[in-house]
Amino acid sequence: MSVLVLAESPKGRFKKAAQEVVHYGYQVAQMTGSECIAVVLGSADNPESLGIYGATKVMHVSDSSLDVFDTQHYIAAVKQIAEQVGATVIVVNHSATGKSILGGLAVKLNAGSVSGVNTLPVITDGFRVKKNVFAGKAIAEIQVNSDIKVLSLMGNSVPPVEVGSAAPVEVQTVTLPKSKTVVTGQNTVDGIVPLPEAELVVSAGRGMKGPENWGIIEDLANVLGATTACSRPVADTGWRPHHEHVGQTGVAIRPNLYIAAGISGAIQHLAGVNSSKTIVVINKDPEAPFFKAADYGVCADLFDVVPALTESLKRFKESN
Amino acid sequence: MKVLVCITKTPETTSKIAFTADNTAFSTEGISYIMNPYDEWYALVRALELKEQHSGTVTAINVGPAENDVIIRKALAIGADDAVRIDTDPKSSKEVAVNIAAYAKDKGFDMIFCGKESIDYSGAEVAGMVAAILDLPYFSFVSKLDHDGQTATVERDIEGGVEVATVSGGFVISASKGLAEQRIPNMRGIMMAKRKPLEVIAGQDVQEDVSTISYSLPNEKQGVKMIDAENMDELVRLLHEEAKVI
Numbered sequence: 001m002s003v004l005v006l007a008e009s010p011k012g013r014f015k016k017a018a019q020e021v022v023h024y025g026y027q028v029a030q031m032t033g034s035e036c037i038a039v040v041l042g043s044a045d046n047p048e049s050l051g052i053y054g055a056t057k058v059m060h061v062s063d064s065s066l067d068v069f070d071t072q073h074y075i076a077a078v079k080q081i082a083e084q085v086g087a088t089v090i091v092v093n094h095s096a097t098g099k100s101i102l103g104g105l106a107v108k109l110n111a112g113s114v115s116g117v118n119t120l121p122v123i124t125d126g127f128r129v130k131k132n133v134f135a136g137k138a139i140a141e142i143q144v145n146s147d148i149k150v151l152s153l154m155g156n157s158v159p160p161v162e163v164g165s166a167a168p169v170e171v172q173t174v175t176l177p178k179s180k181t182v183v184t185g186q187n188t189v190d191g192i193v194p195l196p197e198a199e200l201v202v203s204a205g206r207g208m209k210g211p212e213n214w215g216i217i218e219d220l221a222n223v224l225g226a227t228t229a230c231s232r233p234v235a236d237t238g239w240r241p242h243h244e245h246v247g248q249t250g251v252a253i254r255p256n257l258y259i260a261a262g263i264s265g266a267i268q269h270l271a272g273v274n275s276s277k278t279i280v281v282i283n284k285d286p287e288a289p290f291f292k293a294a295d296y297g298v299c300a301d302l303f304d305v306v307p308a309l310t311e312s313l314k315r316f317k318e319s320n
Numbered sequence: 321m322k323v324l325v326c327i328t329k330t331p332e333t334t335s336k337i338a339f340t341a342d343n344t345a346f347s348t349e350g351i352s353y354i355m356n357p358y359d360e361w362y363a364l365v366r367a368l369e370l371k372e373q374h375s376g377t378v379t380a381i382n383v384g385p386a387e388n389d390v391i392i393r394k395a396l397a398i399g400a401d402d403a404v405r406i407d408t409d410p411k412s413s414k415e416v417a418v419n420i421a422a423y424a425k426d427k428g429f430d431m432i433f434c435g436k437e438s439i440d441y442s443g444a445e446v447a448g449m450v451a452a453i454l455d456l457p458y459f460s461f462v463s464k465l466d467h468d469g470q471t472a473t474v475e476r477d478i479e480g481g482v483e484v485a486t487v488s489g490g491f492v493i494s495a496s497k498g499l500a501e502q503r504i505p506n507m508r509g510i511m512m513a514k515r516k517p518l519e520v521i522a523g524q525d526v527q528e529d530v531s532t533i534s535y536s537l538p539n540e541k542q543g544v545k546m547i548d549a550e551n552m553d554e555l556v557r558l559l560h561e562e563a564k565v566i
Contacts, residue, residue: 069478070457071448071451071457071459071460072455072457072458075452095479096461096476096477096478096479097478099444099448099460100461101448102444102448103413103414103417103443103444103445103449103452104448104451104452104458105452106414107414107417107452107453112414112530113413113414113445113530114530115442115443115444115445116442116443128533132442133440133441133442133535134331134335134337134440135333135439135440136538137337138339138536138537138538139535139536139538140532140534141533141534141535141536142531142532143531143533144529144530145528145529145531146529146530180457180487180488180489180491181457181485181487181491182485182487183484183485184473184484184485184486186478186481186482186483186484187482188478188479188480188481189480189481192480194479194480195480196479197479199565200565200566224566242477242497242498243477243479243480243481243482245497248333248439249357249358250497252442256565257563257565257566267333267334271333274538277563279541280559281544292541292544293541294541294544295541295542295563296546296547296555296558297545297546297547298546298547298549298552299546299549300549301549304549305549305552308549308552309552309555309556312552312553312555313556313566315553316553316556316566320560
C-alpha cells in the first residue's frame with residue numbers, strides 16, 4: 001500500500017506544483033500509515049530532491065519519449081508504476097497535464113476520481129475530500145468509495161513544507177503503447193510562473209482603455225514578482241493573450257494576492273478568482289460590484305493608483 | 321466525416337446556488353438550465369464547421385433524463401443532424417463516460433468532441449474517460465483544430481501557451497475557448513430541429529465509486545477596507561502586516 005504522486009518536470013525542471021503534490025502525498029501517507037512515492041516521467045534534474053517534500057522513493061521513468069506529452073503514454077506509465085508499487089491513492093496536479101490524464105487513469109485503474117481537490121482527505125469515516133463547485137459558489141464534500149482513488153490537486157491549496165532530505169531514485173522502464181500522435185511544436189512564454197500556481201497575480205480589465213497602457217500593470221507585476229492576468233473582454237478583444245484570461249470561462253486561480261485594476265467584477269469573473277486569499281480592487285467606480293468581494297479597495301483612477309502602488313512597493317522592497 | 325458531440329446541461333451562469341435543507345443535494349428550485357457553453361459554443365460549432373467543409377454527419381449525445389430534450393433540441397436547431405439521449409440520471413463523470421463510450425464503440429465516429437469542462441462541477445474528466453475506455457488518443461483543452469481529411473492538426477492549451485500536435489485516425493478532444501464562435505439558432509433551424517431524429521436508449525448501470533456527501537457555501541468576506549488613493553504606503557503596510565501576503 002502506498003500513495004503515488006506524479007511530479008511534473010516541464011523542460012526537465014520541478015516547479016512548485018511538484019513540491020505541492022509530493023507534500024500532499026506525504027501528508028496522505030502519514031494519515032494512512034503508508035509511504036509517499038513520487039513518479040517522474042521523462043528527463044528531470046535532481047529527482048532525488050523530491051525527498052525534501054516527503055517522497056521516500058522516486059521512480060524515474062527516464063524514457064526520453066516521455067519528454068513529449070502524450071495522454072496515452074502518460075496514463076500507461078503512471079498505471080504501470082502504480083501497480084508496481086501497489087498504490088491505493090494516486091495524486092496528480094490539477095494542471096493541463098494532470099487534468100488530461102485524471103479521467104483516463106481512473107478508467108484504467110478502475111478507480112474513483114475527484115478533480116480539483118483543495119483539502120487533505122478526512123479518513124475517519126470513509127475517504128472524503130473537498131472541491132469547489134458551481135464556479136466557486138459552493139464547496140462539495142465527496143467520498144471516494146473505490147479501493148483505488150485518483151485525485152487532482154488544485155494549486156495553492158496545500159502549501160509544500162520541507163520535511164526530509166534527498167530520496168533514493170530508482171530508474172524504471174515501462175511499456176508504452178504505440179503513439180498515434182506527433183507533437184510538432186510548443187509555444188510557451190518562459191520564465192513566468194503559470195497562473196494556476198502563481199501566488200501573486202496582477203490583473204487588469206477594460207478600465208485600461210487599450211493594450212498600449214499595459215506597461216503600468218507589468219511594472220507593478222515585476223516589482224511584486226507577480227504573474228499578469230486579465231478579464232474576459234480584454235482577452236476577447238485581443239488586448240491580451242487568451243492564456244491570461246481568468247474567470248469562469250478562463251483559468252480559475254487561487255493566489256495569495258489578487259490585485260484587480262479596472263475590472264468591475266462581473267459574476268463570471270468573480271467565479272474564477274474568489275478563492276484568492278486576499279483581493280485588492282482598484283476601480284474609480286464606487287458602485288463596481290468587485291468591491292463587495294474585496295479585502296482592500298482603492299476607489300480612484302487606476303492610472304494614478306497603480307504607478308503609486310508600484311513606487312510604494314519599490315520602497316518597501318528596498319527597506320525589507 | 322462523422323462526429324459525435326457530447327453535450328451536457330448546466331445551471332445558467334448567474335444562477336443563485338442553494339441546497340436542500342440537509343445540504344446533501346443541489347436545490348433545483350428556480351434554476352434555469354442551459355447547454356454547457358463549452359459544448360455548445362466550441363465543440364458543437366467546430367464539429368458543424370468541419371462537416372460543412374468535408375461533408376458528413378454531426379450527432380449530439382446527452383446522458384440524462386427526458387427534461388434534457390430541451391437542450392438536445394437546441395443542438396439540433398444549431399445544426400446537428402441527429403441526436404441520442406441515454407436515459408439515465410448520471411451521478412458521476414464515469415457514469416456519463418461509460419454510457420457515451422458504450423454508444424460510440426461500434427458506430428465508426430471519426431472524432432468525438434466534448435467541452436473542456438461543465439461549468440457546474442468542472443470535473444474536466446468525461447472526455448479523457450471516453451478516450452481511455454475506447455483506447456483513443458485524447459487532446460484536452462483544444463483551441464484550434466484543422467482536418468485535411470486524413471490528418472488532424474490540433475492546438476491545445478497548456479500552462480502559459482499552446483502545444484501543436486497531429487493525429488491520424490479516430491480521436492477525442494475537449495474544446496476550449498477559441499475553437500469556434502458561438503452560433504445562434506435561426507427560425508428555420510428551430511423548425512427543422514422538431515423533425516430531426518432523437519433516439520432514446522436505456523442507460524447502463526455503473527458502479528458508484530464517488531458520492532457527494534454534502535455541500536456548503538464558502539466563507540463570506542469580512543467586508544472591504546477602503547484605502548485612501550493618496551496613501552499607497554498604507555496599502556503596502558496592510559498587505560505585509562495584516563494580510564501577510566507580501
